[in-house]
Amino acid sequence: MRDAFHEDLDAIDQSLVEMSELAANAMLRATKAILEADLALAEEVISEDERIDSLHHDLDNRILTLMARQQPVAGDLRTLVASIRMSSDIERMGDLAHHIAKLARMRFPACAIPPELVFIIQEMGSVAQEIVKKTTGIINSRDTKAAIELEKDDDAMDKLHRKLFEILLDDKWPHGIETAIDMTLIGRYYERYADHAVSVARRVYFLVTGSYASDQL
Amino acid sequence: MRDAFHEDLDAIDQSLVEMSELAANAMLRATKAILEADLALAEEVISEDERIDSLHHDLDNRILTLMARQQPVAGDLRTLVASIRMSSDIERMGDLAHHIAKLARMRFPACAIPPELVFIIQEMGSVAQEIVKKTTGIINSRDTKAAIELEKDDDAMDKLHRKLFEILLDDKWPHGIETAIDMTLIGRYYERYADHAVSVARRVYFLVTGSYASDQL
Numbered sequence: 001m002r003d004a005f006h007e008d009l010d011a012i013d014q015s016l017v018e019m020s021e022l023a024a025n026a027m028l029r030a031t032k033a034i035l036e037a038d039l040a041l042a043e044e045v046i047s048e049d050e051r052i053d054s055l056h057h058d059l060d061n062r063i064l065t066l067m068a069r070q071q072p073v074a075g076d077l078r079t080l081v082a083s084i085r086m087s088s089d090i091e092r093m094g095d096l097a098h099h100i101a102k103l104a105r106m107r108f109p110a111c112a113i114p115p116e117l118v119f120i121i122q123e124m125g126s127v128a129q130e131i132v133k134k135t136t137g138i139i140n141s142r143d144t145k146a147a148i149e150l151e152k153d154d155d156a157m158d159k160l161h162r163k164l165f166e167i168l169l170d171d172k173w174p175h176g177i178e179t180a181i182d183m184t185l186i187g188r189y190y191e192r193y194a195d196h197a198v199s200v201a202r203r204v205y206f207l208v209t210g211s212y213a214s215d216q217l
Numbered sequence: 218m219r220d221a222f223h224e225d226l227d228a229i230d231q232s233l234v235e236m237s238e239l240a241a242n243a244m245l246r247a248t249k250a251i252l253e254a255d256l257a258l259a260e261e262v263i264s265e266d267e268r269i270d271s272l273h274h275d276l277d278n279r280i281l282t283l284m285a286r287q288q289p290v291a292g293d294l295r296t297l298v299a300s301i302r303m304s305s306d307i308e309r310m311g312d313l314a315h316h317i318a319k320l321a322r323m324r325f326p327a328c329a330i331p332p333e334l335v336f337i338i339q340e341m342g343s344v345a346q347e348i349v350k351k352t353t354g355i356i357n358s359r360d361t362k363a364a365i366e367l368e369k370d371d372d373a374m375d376k377l378h379r380k381l382f383e384i385l386l387d388d389k390w391p392h393g394i395e396t397a398i399d400m401t402l403i404g405r406y407y408e409r410y411a412d413h414a415v416s417v418a419r420r421v422y423f424l425v426t427g428s429y430a431s432d433q434l
Contacts, residue, residue, distance in 0.1 A: 064298060071288040081281060084298065085305070169395055177397045178386055184401040 005070050012066075012083050015059045016139045019090045020200070022052050024132040026097035027193060031125030034104040034186070035118060037111040045101035052094035059087050075207075082203045086139070089196040093132070096193040103182060112182050114175045120164050124190040127157045128197075135197040138204045147205040147213040150198055157194040161187050222287050229283075229300050232276045233356045236307045237417070239269050241349040243314035244410060248342030251321040251403070252335060254328040262318035269311035276304050292424075299420045303356070306413040310349070313410040320399060329399050331392045337381050341407040344374045345414075352414040355421045364422040364430040367415055374411040378404050 026045050033042040063080050066072075072080060103112050113121050131153045134146045164187045167173070168180050205213040243262050250259040280297050283289075289297060320329050330338050348370045351363045381404045384390070385397050422430040 064294065067284070067298075068290045068294050073285045077281065077285050081284075081298075081301065084301070088302070088305070165398065168398060173394055177390055177394065180394045180397050181382065181385060181401045184398045185405065188402065188405065 005066075005072070005076075008062075008066055008070075009076065009079060012059065012063060012080075013139055015055060015062075016083060016086055016090065016200075017136055019052055019055050019059070019087065019094075020132060020136040020139060022048075022055070023090050023093040023097065024129060024136060026052070026094055027100070027125070027128050027132065030097040030100040030104070031121065031128070034100050034112050035121060035125075037104065037108055039105060039108045042101040042104040042108070046098055046105065049094050049098040052091055056087050056091040060084060063087075079207055082207055086200045086203055089200045093193050093196045096189045096196075099189050100186060103186060107182070112179075112186070114179055116167060117164070117183060120160060120167065121186065121190075124157065124160050124164075124187070127153060127160060128190055128193055131157070131194050131197045135201045138201045142204060142208050144205050144208055144213070147201045148216050150201045151214055154194055154198045157191060161191045222283075222289070222293075225279075225283050225287075226293065226296060229276065229280060229297075230356055232272060232279075233300060233303055233307065233417075234353055236269055236272050236276070236304065236311075237349060237353040237356060237414075239265075239272070240307050240310040240314065241346060241353065243269070243311055244317070244342070244345050244349065247314040247317040247321070248338065248345070251317050251329050252338060252342075254321065254325055256322060256325045259318040259321040259325070263315055263322065266311050266315040269308055273304050273308035277301060280304075296424055299424055303417045303420055306417045310410050310413045313406045313413075316406050317403060320403060324399070329396075329403070331396055333384060334381070334400060337377055337384065338403065338407075341374065341377050341381075341404070344370060344377060345407055345410055348374070348411050348414045352418045355418045359421060359425050361422050361425055361430070364418045367418045368431055371411055371415045374408060378408045 026048065029041050030045045032038060033045060063084055067077070067080055070076075106112075131150060134150050134153070137143055138146050138150075164183060168183055173180070202213050205211075243265065246258050247262045249255060250262060280301055284294070284297055287293075323329075348367060351367050351370070354360055355363050355367075381400060385400055390397070419430050422428075
């Protein structure tokens with residue numbers, strides 16, 4: 001049996017998992033919205049971002065209350081401080097999905113993504129899903145093997161990001177400056193989303209093992 | 218006389234001030250480096266980013282130790298948690314200056330900024346300095362009046378950011394896609410830098426007054 005304090009810690013992990021699932025779902029739908037110029041879906045992602053923000057806010061308050069009431073030391077204190085940081089990272093992931101949805105809305109009824117780049121944005125979207133699903137799993141089950149895989153998935157995202165720039169910089173790029181600006185920002189949002197997800201997984205890995213996931217490659 | 222614990226809290230504020238001054242200086246020099254294609258200066262900013270990272274790391278450890286030893290409650294606990302967040306924001310500001318310096322280095326010996334945009338990047342650089350100096354002052358002296366001014370300075374940055382896009386999107390834009398991509402990223406870095414500085418100031422404002430600076434406009 002876990003004592004009440006450790007049940008509270010478990011509940012914090014469950015809230016982080018829930019936030020991470022929402023951030024995964026937001027990015028899944030933002031990607032679909034921007035690829036298919038789906039305004040209704042974009043609006044959904046935009047309005048639901050408040051839910052992640054409010055979970056983030058509530059969770060921070062619960063963590064502060066727990067710190068004040070329980071006066072945790074050593075490992076438990078580190079876990080709580082890491083949870084505050086993870087909650088910020090995940091909240092930011094929600095913001096980045098929200099930015100992509102807003103771009104889809106801004107360009108509607110046109111599609112923000114030109115045909116030549118559909119493939120790469122689909123790929124960035126699926127790598128983002130792989131990463132955030134592993135991150136959610138890592139929060140939930142402390143699966144440190146997945147944390148090591150994540151470093152490689154993040155390399156895959158960086159490669160896609162560079163590939164995107166190569167296409168934009170090709171002499172034959174026919175879509176003009178506005179689309180290039182949009183694509184630069186969208187690429188950056190996916191890359192930052194992956195960075196924050198990896199950062200969450202690294203914090204869990206460090207709490208479990210006391211060493212850094214990137215050292216295990 | 219302040220007791221030892223409150224002296225430790227003061228020392229944490231002083232470290233945040235020091236980090237904020239370093240982040241201000243990094244952005245001042247990154248702006249000069251990118252405007253003047255000054256490779257030596259860019260290299261300096263790039264290598265000195267480690268100093269901010271290591272101050273951030275040390276400060277976080279000191280805060281955790283203080284939490285574990287002193288078991289602070291209520292206001293003091295909130296102050297320490299807010300300090301952890303401010304330290305992250307300022308560390309990120311250093312990263313953003315570092316990104317600008319890296320772009321200056323990547324384009325050297327060419328200048329990354331085309332002549333038509335020198336003015337706007339100078340402006341973004343000076344608004345960034347005004348904002349970060351107020352932020353440093355707010356950490357140091359808890360000057361809440363400056364925190365309210367900061368909301369307006371942040372609007373000025375957003376206006377410059379929109380103005381930058383207008384120029385890029387002008388039909389007569391003669392500099393091609395690569396420069397448009399660079400300028401999109403640079404604009405984003407200044408905007409995010411200002412956001413993080415404002416976020417630090419808002420946290421102090423909230424700790425001092427219990428209300429939000431944005432509500433006082």
